[in-house]
Amino acid sequence: MVSLDKNNRVAYIPLMQIPNEKGDVFHAVKKSDNHFKGFGEAYFTTVKNGAIKGWKKHTLMHMNLVVIHGEVCFYLIDDQNNWNASYTLGPKNYGCLSVSPGIWVAFKGLTDQKNIILNVASEPHVPEEAITKPLSDFPLW
Amino acid sequence: MVSLDKNNRVAYIPLMQIPNEKGDVFHAVKKSDNHFKGFGEAYFTTVKNGAIKGWKKHTLMHMNLVVIHGEVCFYLIDDQNNWNASYTLGPKNYGCLSVSPGIWVAFKGLTDQKNIILNVASEPHVPEEAITKPLSDFPLW
Numbered sequence: 001m002v003s004l005d006k007n008n009r010v011a012y013i014p015l016m017q018i019p020n021e022k023g024d025v026f027h028a029v030k031k032s033d034n035h036f037k038g039f040g041e042a043y044f045t046t047v048k049n050g051a052i053k054g055w056k057k058h059t060l061m062h063m064n065l066v067v068i069h070g071e072v073c074f075y076l077i078d079d080q081n082n083w084n085a086s087y088t089l090g091p092k093n094y095g096c097l098s099v100s101p102g103i104w105v106a107f108k109g110l111t112d113q114k115n116i117i118l119n120v121a122s123e124p125h126v127p128e129e130a131i132t133k134p135l136s137d138f139p140l141w
Numbered sequence: 142m143v144s145l146d147k148n149n150r151v152a153y154i155p156l157m158q159i160p161n162e163k164g165d166v167f168h169a170v171k172k173s174d175n176h177f178k179g180f181g182e183a184y185f186t187t188v189k190n191g192a193i194k195g196w197k198k199h200t201l202m203h204m205n206l207v208v209i210h211g212e213v214c215f216y217l218i219d220d221q222n223n224w225n226a227s228y229t230l231g232p233k234n235y236g237c238l239s240v241s242p243g244i245w246v247a248f249k250g251l252t253d254q255k256n257i258i259l260n261v262a263s264e265p266h267v268p269e270e271a272i273t274k275p276l277s278d279f280p281l282w
Binding site: 044045048053118 | 163164165166167168169170171172173180181182183184185186187188189192193194209210250255256257259261265
């Protein structure tokens with residue numbers, strides 16, 4: 001587990017890919033993981049090549065993000081601590097991006113295959129729990 | 142929720158696909174689902190086109206299986222209740238196959254794309270918890 005910010009609000013956890021001649025197995029999230037904050041919902045979001053979804057900031061939900069197909073660049077902003085970063089998940093960097101509530105997130109699809117993100121979220125999705133802003137509100141870097 | 146057997150040990154739950162011009166969203170499993178039996182681990186398994194993985198019977202793990210890419214045929218046997226069935230998940234039939242412990246499961250990849258299955262499992266994976274048999278032990282139908 002590698003904290004990406006000094007406040008330990010965003011972390012990257014490398015995950016195992018287990019080769020199998022009939023089809024590989026890919027770890028995602030375990031109950032025993034330090035960054036697991038409870039289970040509310042698991043869902044997938046996809047993002048087309050070159051499309052950018054965001055900005056969204058969850059007020060309660062802790063996200064565990066895993067890219068199982070394609071490649072996705074995540075843009076992360078902690079505006080209360082004056083921190084930002086981008087991080088790409090995909091086959092060359094297979095792991096979990098663990099994001100605490102309070103972080104602004106946007107993400108961009110990087111391949112013309114289906115770019116598929118699993119979110120194992122601590123809370124079930126309810127629209128009122130998240131705050132959104134237009135993409136133009138923060139410049140991308 | 143549609144029980145596939147009379148003992149309510151295997152069920153199919155259709156899931157929502159939410160269209161979005163930047164990339165669709167796909168429901169998987171919620172804490173509030175009747176068939177959710179707790180969270181132990183989420184992991185992916187893939188199965189190549191024409192390959193068949195199985196047989197495996199979990200003794201404790203309740204599985205919630207969702208095919209997010211490609212198409213997979215699942216073969217299910219309840220040998221204590223003399224029941225079997227097969228069920229195909231994929232884009233034409235997007236949903237969750239909820240499988241209680243005690244059911245023999247095998248599955249076959251049906252496309253030359255990556256056939257990707259998410260399992261939201263009630264227990265973390267431990268090899269001792271599952272019983273395996275060679276494919277030839279039960280004829281496929």
